[in-house]
Amino acid sequence: xxxxxxxxxxDIRCESVPDPAIEQDRDAIxxxxxxxxxxxxxxxxxxxxxxxxxGDIMGHETMGEVVEVxxxxxxxxxxxxxxxxxxxxxxxxCEQCRRxxxxxxxxxxxxxxxxDKVFGHATAGLFGYTHLTGGYPGGQAEYLRVPFxxxxxxxxxxxxxxxxxxFLSDIFPTGWQAAVQCDIQPTDxxxxxxxxxxxxxxxRSAVLLGAKKVVAIDRLPExxxxxxxxxxxxxxxxxxxxxxxxxxxxxxxxxxxxxxxxGLEAHATGSIDSMYDRAKQSMMLETDRPHVLREMMxxxxxxxxxxxxxxxxxxxKLPIGAMMNKGLTIRTGQTHVNRWTDDxxxxxxxxxxxxxxxxxxxxxxxxxxxxYKTFRDxxxxxxxxxxxxxxxxxxxx
Amino acid sequence: MRGQSRSGPDLxxxxxxxxSIALGVAELVAPKAICNAIGLRGLDTMVRxxxxxxxxxxxxILGSHNAEPWIWARVAGDMADMATVATGLKQDNDKRNxxxxxxxxxxxVAALDVVCATALNAEKGSRKTALADYSRRSGFPGxxxxxxxxxxxxxxxxxxxxxxPLRPLDGGRYDAxxxx
Numbered sequence: 001x002x003x004x005x006x007x008x009x010x011d012i013r014c015e016s017v018p019d020p021a022i023e024q025d026r027d028a029i030x031x032x033x034x035x036x037x038x039x040x041x042x043x044x045x046x047x048x049x050x051x052x053x054x055g056d057i058m059g060h061e062t063m064g065e066v067v068e069v070x071x072x073x074x075x076x077x078x079x080x081x082x083x084x085x086x087x088x089x090x091x092x093x094c095e096q097c098r099r100x101x102x103x104x105x106x107x108x109x110x111x112x113x114x115x116d117k118v119f120g121h122a123t124a125g126l127f128g129y130t131h132l133t134g135g136y137p138g139g140q141a142e143y144l145r146v147p148f149x150x151x152x153x154x155x156x157x158x159x160x161x162x163x164x165x166x167f168l169s170d171i172f173p174t175g176w177q178a179a180v181q182c183d184i185q186p187t188d189x190x191x192x193x194x195x196x197x198x199x200x201x202x203x204r205s206a207v208l209l210g211a212k213k214v215v216a217i218d219r220l221p222e223x224x225x226x227x228x229x230x231x232x233x234x235x236x237x238x239x240x241x242x243x244x245x246x247x248x249x250x251x252x253x254x255x256x257x258x259x260x261x262x263g264l265e266a267h268a269t270g271s272i273d274s275m276y277d278r279a280k281q282s283m284m285l286e287t288d289r290p291h292v293l294r295e296m297m298x299x300x301x302x303x304x305x306x307x308x309x310x311x312x313x314x315x316x317k318l319p320i321g322a323m324m325n326k327g328l329t330i331r332t333g334q335t336h337v338n339r340w341t342d343d344x345x346x347x348x349x350x351x352x353x354x355x356x357x358x359x360x361x362x363x364x365x366x367x368x369x370x371x372y373k374t375f376r377d378x379x380x381x382x383x384x385x386x387x388x389x390x391x392x393x394x395x396x397x
Numbered sequence: 398m399r400g401q402s403r404s405g406p407d408l409x410x411x412x413x414x415x416x417s418i419a420l421g422v423a424e425l426v427a428p429k430a431i432c433n434a435i436g437l438r439g440l441d442t443m444v445r446x447x448x449x450x451x452x453x454x455x456x457x458i459l460g461s462h463n464a465e466p467w468i469w470a471r472v473a474g475d476m477a478d479m480a481t482v483a484t485g486l487k488q489d490n491d492k493r494n495x496x497x498x499x500x501x502x503x504x505x506v507a508a509l510d511v512v513c514a515t516a517l518n519a520e521k522g523s524r525k526t527a528l529a530d531y532s533r534r535s536g537f538p539g540x541x542x543x544x545x546x547x548x549x550x551x552x553x554x555x556x557x558x559x560x561x562p563l564r565p566l567d568g569g570r571y572d573a574x575x576x577x
Contacts, residue, residue, distance in 0.1 A: 014400035183559040204536050210546030226531035231541050302563060352547055357536035369402035381529025
């Protein structure tokens, strides 16, 4: 089959690899009808995340049709079922899964020993996301082996286009969890840093959950226009001071809830701390650039910081004094996808939201490697790329 | 190149980046030998400085998302190199042949640098940077007004709720629960 394969920093190729096969009783194989490039895939593309090996198959936003089912998964799945595959692989039986903390499933990370050493305790197995999370082949491919398939799936009804449900795999529940864990009150101003795909989903989630005001921060006009369309007041951080504008919008009080939808590759803004981070990162003295975290800790009063943005390692100069003295609450983590998807699927079916608004490019799998670059460099108005491994033609917004 | 994230110009830039580092290291380690080979005297320190420049430029090419400005920096460096080597084009230079050879090699590399930088620039243009307008993409089929608060019925899980002392003093569902 064809798949997008990682070979090194900025080196992804579409090439032929062996077809996946059932390896365990709980496995299933799906024929991928749609998959997407996630912002966190870019951290792998640029090799900011450790644990990749040449030959790894990329991708963790995938959906398709079940074509083969292992003996122990037949109670939950059958050939022909249409499924979205959550990026977190879950056993459904361990203590964390039973609590709903699916992203820290205790059983599915098959490289637990290595992950324990890096993070203290292993997180769940993830598709196509380094050997620290199990080294599972990803879903930017024609076929995908789904381990623990009886629990690692979201069944979707026929008749809804892939584009409306594909993002149940990651960015929609990620944006939703980012907003939910803020416990948004009708009096809250919610500030969201980053208007990429997760930021866009977070804006819509905060609007649906009834925030008084949603403020979105980015620098790219096309992303800001999409944020505004979703109900956000926008701040272009290259034109305005984020801190001053947030204070103006909240009568000097600061936003009660702050969400970091940027993560470890914060764009250098010309501020001193950004230049400092760039210099330290280039000398391998820190792995992550925490400009957004610093700004959130500074502007937030006694509120909640929600961090769906991906961080990978070590960072520096966090204003821990501001965090402690203001009593900030921090909620973060990879998304517990299946905790939210039944509810979110219902909201899609009821037309409360249509997540396909975020798609700007639809391409064949063969064009995937080039789209990594287009997405990373934010060219051609690119916000979200969907790939069609079975070949359904190209479409640009 | 279709099916690969690294285009032809990208690969060329990376090759030039590695070449830059290799040449730079040679200039840093053996400036005297290089000067002797092309008949230049008393320029060891300058050649060593050029070596440091080559290494820095090479690292920048390999580490940058946008190699084009660094390739143009190499072109400027090529000009400086050629100007320096050309000072040895005197009739009394017993290494004149080596000098001419070095100048020819530098000119060839400079040409490659220009080709690479131009190709990187053209590629950027072909991927377009035109401003896209997404101002109609609300994502709410029922409209924005209907969407505000449409999911207020959602029950936030206990582990994600704000502690009571941090909730708003008036208005909203949590005041109601406090009264209850």
